[in-house]
Amino acid sequence: MKYHYSSESFEKDFTYTGTDLGASWYPDHTLFRLWAPTADDAAILLYESGNAERDDLIRKVPMYRDIQGTWAGCAEGNLNGVYYTCQVTVEGRTIEACDPYARTTGVNGNRAMILDLASTDPENWEQDRDPHFDTPINDSAIYELHVRDLSIERYSGIHHKGKYLGLIEAGTHTKAGVPTGLDHIKALGITHVHLLPVYDYGSVDESFFDHEKYNWGYDPVNFNVPEGSYSTDPFHGQVRVAEFKQMVKGLHDNGISVIMDVVYNHVYRTEGFCFNRIVPGYFSRQDENGKYSDASCCGNDTASERSMVRKYIVDSVNYWADEYHIDGFRFDLVGLIDTITINEIMNTVHKKHPNVIFYGEGWDMPSGVTKKDIPMTTQRNAALVPGFAFFNDTIRDAMRGSVFYEKDPGYACGRTGNRNVLTSCFFGAPGWALNPEQVVNYVSCHDNHTLFDRISTALPDASREERILRNNLASAFSMLSQGIPFLQAGEEMLRTKPGPRKTVLHNSYNSPDRVNSLKWSCAADEDIQETIRYYQGLIALRKAFRCFRMTDRAVIRKNILEKSVENEHVHAFLLTGDNERVIVAFNADTQPFSLNLPDGSWKVCIRGKIAGTRILDTVSENTVIPPLSTLMLVQNPADFGSLS
Numbered sequence: 001m002k003y004h005y006s007s008e009s010f011e012k013d014f015t016y017t018g019t020d021l022g023a024s025w026y027p028d029h030t031l032f033r034l035w036a037p038t039a040d041d042a043a044i045l046l047y048e049s050g051n052a053e054r055d056d057l058i059r060k061v062p063m064y065r066d067i068q069g070t071w072a073g074c075a076e077g078n079l080n081g082v083y084y085t086c087q088v089t090v091e092g093r094t095i096e097a098c099d100p101y102a103r104t105t106g107v108n109g110n111r112a113m114i115l116d117l118a119s120t121d122p123e124n125w126e127q128d129r130d131p132h133f134d135t136p137i138n139d140s141a142i143y144e145l146h147v148r149d150l151s152i153e154r155y156s157g158i159h160h161k162g163k164y165l166g167l168i169e170a171g172t173h174t175k176a177g178v179p180t181g182l183d184h185i186k187a188l189g190i191t192h193v194h195l196l197p198v199y200d201y202g203s204v205d206e207s208f209f210d211h212e213k214y215n216w217g218y219d220p221v222n223f224n225v226p227e228g229s230y231s232t233d234p235f236h237g238q239v240r241v242a243e244f245k246q247m248v249k250g251l252h253d254n255g256i257s258v259i260m261d262v263v264y265n266h267v268y269r270t271e272g273f274c275f276n277r278i279v280p281g282y283f284s285r286q287d288e289n290g291k292y293s294d295a296s297c298c299g300n301d302t303a304s305e306r307s308m309v310r311k312y313i314v315d316s317v318n319y320w321a322d323e324y325h326i327d328g329f330r331f332d333l334v335g336l337i338d339t340i341t342i343n344e345i346m347n348t349v350h351k352k353h354p355n356v357i358f359y360g361e362g363w364d365m366p367s368g369v370t371k372k373d374i375p376m377t378t379q380r381n382a383a384l385v386p387g388f389a390f391f392n393d394t395i396r397d398a399m400r401g402s403v404f405y406e407k408d409p410g411y412a413c414g415r416t417g418n419r420n421v422l423t424s425c426f427f428g429a430p431g432w433a434l435n436p437e438q439v440v441n442y443v444s445c446h447d448n449h450t451l452f453d454r455i456s457t458a459l460p461d462a463s464r465e466e467r468i469l470r471n472n473l474a475s476a477f478s479m480l481s482q483g484i485p486f487l488q489a490g491e492e493m494l495r496t497k498p499g500p501r502k503t504v505l506h507n508s509y510n511s512p513d514r515v516n517s518l519k520w521s522c523a524a525d526e527d528i529q530e531t532i533r534y535y536q537g538l539i540a541l542r543k544a545f546r547c548f549r550m551t552d553r554a555v556i557r558k559n560i561l562e563k564s565v566e567n568e569h570v571h572a573f574l575l576t577g578d579n580e581r582v583i584v585a586f587n588a589d590t591q592p593f594s595l596n597l598p599d600g601s602w603k604v605c606i607r608g609k610i611a612g613t614r615i616l617d618t619v620s621e622n623t624v625i626p627p628l629s630t631l632m633l634v635q636n637p638a639d640f641g642s643l644s
């Protein structure tokens with residue numbers, strides 16, 4: 001029965017506001033501070049190694065009860081590289097746990113390590129910064145990537161396969177000479193890489209880190225520690241920290257910002273989580289009978305409304321922004337985290353890092369919140385968290401069909417009768433958003449089928465050629481709509497997740513590499529090269545024309561006009577920018593459609609299977625949108641010098 005944790009009196013007595021929780025290293029001593037208000041005794045145990053199976057205690061450092069529920073202690077000497085755990089006597093039991101504020105750990109995250117953080121900094125780290133520090137969020141193009149997927153395939157040409165360092169190898173290519181990894185991402189033109197979980201998670205045994213073991217990583221163990229299996233040495237705590245920073249620096253040096261997928265909404269093992277061991281059950285929502293709330297379907301929901309959970313999450317996000325120069329955070333199931341916490345995170349991080357962007361999955365979830373009248377960070381509550389963006393499942397489902405029925409066709413597969421929804425999505429106004437800066441547009445992410453697979457499940461008899469056309473139609477609609485464009489890595493390579501007997505997998509969270517990896521071995525195929533160029537073109541056009549990146553709803557309503565057309569498969573829009581006028585028209589019909597044009601001559605930037613800033617043709621009066629494709633026309637001779 002832990003409900004009193006959320007009482008006013010508990011919070012008044014035991015809310016610690018200092019910034020020194022965890023181990024603070026100094027050259028000749030280390031200070032420890034642990035929040036454990038219900039403990040009867042606490043101490044730090046220093047160890048030789050980070051392996052919890054080794055009996056190599058160095059000594060015990062006593063702690064004394066200090067202010068606001070914390071315990072404090074000090075150990076003499078230079079302890080950089082020394083491992084430690086927290087020993088706490090609580091409710092009559094003495095337990096040992098990792099420090100919730102651990103900066104790094106030994107293998108599998110059981111023992112924390114004292115670390116001189118500055119010693120892990122790459123060269124010129126002080127000068128390192130977000131290459132997109134001064135641009136609004138919807139100038140971004142976000143690429144969602146799993147560290148291992150990028151490099152693990154045998155043909156990737158990348159040396160550090162499955163590792164942080166594999167993300168920053170330049171000049172890699174397949175045997176056929178097709179650029180892979182970093183070079184591929186750079187050429188695509190994306191601005192931000194969004195990494196699936198890279199904090200320490202529990203489902204991959206780091207001690208066998210060279211065996212094939214795969215997981216997306218939505219099972220947090222140590223929130224402030226990089227995952228060990230992506231480092232070249234998970235046994236020595238400083239290595240993962242140093243290599244993670246090298247990765248960030250390397251991406252920044254190549255003009256790419258870094259977003260982390262953070263999973264504060266639940267923990268891997270409810271009662272095994274160090275915070276829940278030190279302060280029994282404090283971190284997770286429980287009812288009066290001690291039953292854990294489980295809206296996350298992972299066994300527990302985080303009690304973000306409690307003062308020291310809130311502080312923990314705020315401190316953690318701020319730490320990643322500060323120490324690792326992270327440029328954005330994607331919150332998993334943020335509908336389980338309250339809006340007060342999210343606003344506090346944004347305000348705290350933005351004080352020093354105004355560039356950092358925030359978005360998440362704002363689904364409504366019935367969680368057992370331990371305080372009354374605490375609003376959750378859902379799409380519906382978007383107005384309560386201005387500056388925080390949400391995944392737009394409206395455009396996803398409109399384009400692809402329902403995620404719950406794999407044969408349900410979306411617009412790109414021939415569905416009609418959804419004109420108002422599609423129009424509102426093109427305007428960046430799916431109903432719940434304050435403005436397009438709150439809208440993350442996507443037609444694929446790690447969850448559910450890849451875009452190409454989803455088109456195949458809806459239209460199993462369609463030719464490969466037809467499926468590619470429909471793929472490109474969906475991506476163009478998403479990418480050219482107002483909002484923040486987002487794509488799953490490999491969407492531009494017609495990524496597929498092959499299952500048994502010619503099926504395709506929709507949930508590959510622990511599937512082997514042959515399912516999840518990016519297939520560089522196919523990258524030289526002509527139709528894949530063509531598709532990569534198409535995506536490059538879409539991203540380049542978004543960057544070239546401000547009218548795709550408007551931020552104000554009233555301006556959008558004034559500057560985008562939907563043209564009326566007599567075909568329910570066709571949507572056509574006229575956009576007015578600072579200098580240019582742009583027509584974007586989508587044709588999901590298997591027949592060509594003849595489009596009447598406003599006065600003047602129009603330059604063609606997207607037609608058929610080609611998209612980009614190179615002019616394909618000049619047309620006037622009317623033109624044809626080929627079947628299953630997007631057409632984009634531009635008018636403004638004055639501005640055309642910038643295009644080639």
Ligand code: CA
Pocket residue numbers: 108109200201202203204206221227228229
């Ligand atoms: Ca781990």
